Amino acid sequence: MMRRGRGADGASRLTPSRMRARDTLRVAFSGLRTRPLRAVLSALGIAVGIAAMVAVVGISASSQEQVNQQLRELGTGLLTVSPGTSFRGGEAKLPENSVDMVARIDDVDAVSAVGVLGDANVYRNEAIDPGQTNALAVHAADTGLLDTVSGTVADGRWLDDALAEYPAVVLGSDAAELLGISHTDGSINVWLGDQWFTVVGILDPVPLAPELDMSAMVGWPVAAELLGFDGSPTTVYELSGENKVDDVRGLLPATVNPSNPEEVAVSRPSDALAAQAAVDETLTTLLLALGGVALLIGGIGVANTMVIAVLERRSEVGLRRALGATRPHIRRQFLGESVLLAGFGGIGGAALGGVVTAVFATSRDWQFALPLWVLAGAAGATVVVGALAGVYPAARAACMPPTAALAIA
Amino acid sequence: MTPVVRLRGVSRVYPGHPPVRALDGVSLDIEYAEMIGIVGPSGSGKSTMLNVLGTLDRADSGEVHIDGYDVAGLSDRQLSALRARRIGFVFQQFFLSPGVSALDNVADGLLYTGLSPRKRRTRAWQTLEQVGLADRTHHRPHELSGGQRQRVAVARALVGRPSLLLADEPTGALDSTSGAAVIKLLHELHATGTTIVVITHDHDVARELPRQVHILDGGISSDEKTEGPALRGGAR
Numbered sequence: 001m002m003r004r005g006r007g008a009d010g011a012s013r014l015t016p017s018r019m020r021a022r023d024t025l026r027v028a029f030s031g032l033r034t035r036p037l038r039a040v041l042s043a044l045g046i047a048v049g050i051a052a053m054v055a056v057v058g059i060s061a062s063s064q065e066q067v068n069q070q071l072r073e074l075g076t077g078l079l080t081v082s083p084g085t086s087f088r089g090g091e092a093k094l095p096e097n098s099v100d101m102v103a104r105i106d107d108v109d110a111v112s113a114v115g116v117l118g119d120a121n122v123y124r125n126e127a128i129d130p131g132q133t134n135a136l137a138v139h140a141a142d143t144g145l146l147d148t149v150s151g152t153v154a155d156g157r158w159l160d161d162a163l164a165e166y167p168a169v170v171l172g173s174d175a176a177e178l179l180g181i182s183h184t185d186g187s188i189n190v191w192l193g194d195q196w197f198t199v200v201g202i203l204d205p206v207p208l209a210p211e212l213d214m215s216a217m218v219g220w221p222v223a224a225e226l227l228g229f230d231g232s233p234t235t236v237y238e239l240s241g242e243n244k245v246d247d248v249r250g251l252l253p254a255t256v257n258p259s260n261p262e263e264v265a266v267s268r269p270s271d272a273l274a275a276q277a278a279v280d281e282t283l284t285t286l287l288l289a290l291g292g293v294a295l296l297i298g299g300i301g302v303a304n305t306m307v308i309a310v311l312e313r314r315s316e317v318g319l320r321r322a323l324g325a326t327r328p329h330i331r332r333q334f335l336g337e338s339v340l341l342a343g344f345g346g347i348g349g350a351a352l353g354g355v356v357t358a359v360f361a362t363s364r365d366w367q368f369a370l371p372l373w374v375l376a377g378a379a380g381a382t383v384v385v386g387a388l389a390g391v392y393p394a395a396r397a398a399c400m401p402p403t404a405a406l407a408i409a
Numbered sequence: 410m411t412p413v414v415r416l417r418g419v420s421r422v423y424p425g426h427p428p429v430r431a432l433d434g435v436s437l438d439i440e441y442a443e444m445i446g447i448v449g450p451s452g453s454g455k456s457t458m459l460n461v462l463g464t465l466d467r468a469d470s471g472e473v474h475i476d477g478y479d480v481a482g483l484s485d486r487q488l489s490a491l492r493a494r495r496i497g498f499v500f501q502q503f504f505l506s507p508g509v510s511a512l513d514n515v516a517d518g519l520l521y522t523g524l525s526p527r528k529r530r531t532r533a534w535q536t537l538e539q540v541g542l543a544d545r546t547h548h549r550p551h552e553l554s555g556g557q558r559q560r561v562a563v564a565r566a567l568v569g570r571p572s573l574l575l576a577d578e579p580t581g582a583l584d585s586t587s588g589a590a591v592i593k594l595l596h597e598l599h600a601t602g603t604t605i606v607v608i609t610h611d612h613d614v615a616r617e618l619p620r621q622v623h624i625l626d627g628g629i630s631s632d633e634k635t636e637g638p639a640l641r642g643g644a645r
Contacts, residue, residue: 014478014483014487014490014491014494015490015494015522015523016486016487016489016490017486017489017490017493017521017522017523018521018522018523019520019521019523020523020525022526023520023526027520030506030508030509033508034507034508315502315504316504316506318465319498319500319504320520320521321465321489321492322463322465322492322496322498323492323493323498323517323518323520323521323565324489324490324492324493324494324520324521324522324569325489325493325520325521326485326486326489326521327485327486329489329521401466402465402466403460403465403466406465406500407456
């Protein structure tokens with residue numbers, strides 16, 4: 001008696017075709033090896049997309065880490081007090097004794113101030129056109145300023161009580177650069193407020209008080225004596241413990257100007273740094289989206305490669321069907337090939353993105369930061385892109401009738 | 410005894426204007442351990458016959474039984490299983506994977522059986538030895554002659570110990586010497602009890618086979634058994 005297939009004994013004794021997962025991977029990999037250059041070029045498309053995304057996130061993370069590190073080093077206990085707007089809409093002024101008033105508050109560790117000398121400008125020499133101010137400001141600064149704002153001297157020295165009496169000036173980092181001054185040796189003078197001032201120091205950038213970077217700072221007494229300074233500070237810098245900042249912040253307006261506390265504006269520079277990082281994050285999102293577009297294009301490239309591969313390898317599909325492969329086996333083979341192709345691109349892209357991040361971070365003196373989730377995300381993205389790119393070609397290969405595939409050969 | 414192949418009134422019609430009747434009511438029995446040539450000119454229907462015998466294609470009407478299984482009642486998945494375990498194919502173009510050793514090409518014949526890679530390679534090595542290529546196991550296809558490549562392809566078809574070995578123009582891509590060697594190998598395999606069906610247009614090749622079924626216009630025009638040296642190798 002004949003054995004019948006469906007529902008009869010015969011079919012039940014037919015052991016189904018089976019293909020091990022490891023074999024699926026091996027076959028998929030060997031498919032890529034047959035056209036190595038094409039595989040590399042296709043993977044390159046994915047690599048570019050992934051590299052762009054990893055680098056964007058990596059650079060952003062490194063930048064964020066840099067800000068965090070700065071905030072850790074500088075602390076977040078600095079508050080600045082500046083004149084707000086008066087009741088009538090005019091510009092308010094801080095009282096001359098603002099620094100002394102603030103110093104009386106408990107929990108204040110340090111306080112100092114600067115006053116803008118609006119009529120004074122600084123030039124490299126007296127021959128410079130007065131209109132060429134380079135947007136540099138001239139400040140009267142008290143001697144405690146540097147400690148309060150956690151500033152450091154790049155070259156020369158900071159103002160002390162003695163220097164503050166004389167026409168000596170300390171330049172912010174950007175101001176020094178714009179004036180073409182890179183060092184101090186006591187012989188370099190600048191033309192400031194129609195007088196010669198000797199440059200005694202150049203500061204490093206001051207992250208918590210970036211306005212000082214574009215400033216030429218002179219002593220409080222000499223500003224009053226030679227430059228017509230009225231003694232009214234324009235910014236008071238106050239430093240307190242980080243856990244006391246909120247308490248002190250509440251007390252500052254009424255302390256500085258008891259009669260018109262609403263005319264006093266208080267801000268926290270560390271918030272500005274954090275806000276700048278948040279702005280960077282928006283840019284990062286935009287760049288990430290661009291990286292996503294690159295990845296999408298890479299995925300289309302992989303899909304294109306796989307479609308061509310299926311067309312070229314019809315005889316292989318026919319042979320495999322003749323050897324006993326089921327449609328799902330064929331589908332898995334080509335899907336696996338597509339995922340592997342994208343996966344290799346992803347690995348290359350992640351490595352490239354990591355290198356770009358490292359080089360960029362190093363060039364900026366940042367700490368290299370590449371969160372693990374970025375790498376996990378890159379791996380996930382490549383698998384998804386590879387799988388999506390492979391769905392159609394794999395389905396097409398699986399649906400190919402074996403006779404048609406062999407007939408082509 | 411049940412034949413390994415039993416066709417009853419098998420027809421296969423390809424749609425078109427007008428439709429092409431590639432097989433037209435073919436009935437044929439092929440016994441186990443038999444060696445048979447299916448001979449015919451181009452367009453006679455012998456390739457369709459190969460496809461039907463190899464379960465690569467289904468008949469439109471009639472009964473097809475392969476190794477006792479009624480093909481019409483098998484799903485696509487079951488047909489794959491039948492091919493994986495009961496049917497071996499040898500093609501004119503060899504279809505060997507480039508860049509892969511002869512051993513692994515032969516082992517691929519067991520790829521869909523679920524056997525472990527070690528077992529597959531052991532059986533592949535034994536089969537390569539059987540076809541006289543034990544010293545070529547690590548050679549890749551481009552390092553082998555045409556005849557050797559076809560012998561690797563024969564080994565791949567044999568490695569699963571199929572009930573039925575289908576050889577489609579096995580000498581078609583070979584010179585006469587290599588072709589003769591392949592036919593000799595098939596005779597040797599037949600002598601060990603393998604059922605072999607050779608599809609060919611070459612009457613010289615067919616004359617070497619113990620039984621020749623001639624196909625013309627989709628039907629069997631003659632079915633002859635040859636007495637002589639060839640039959641001696643094939644008889645059990």
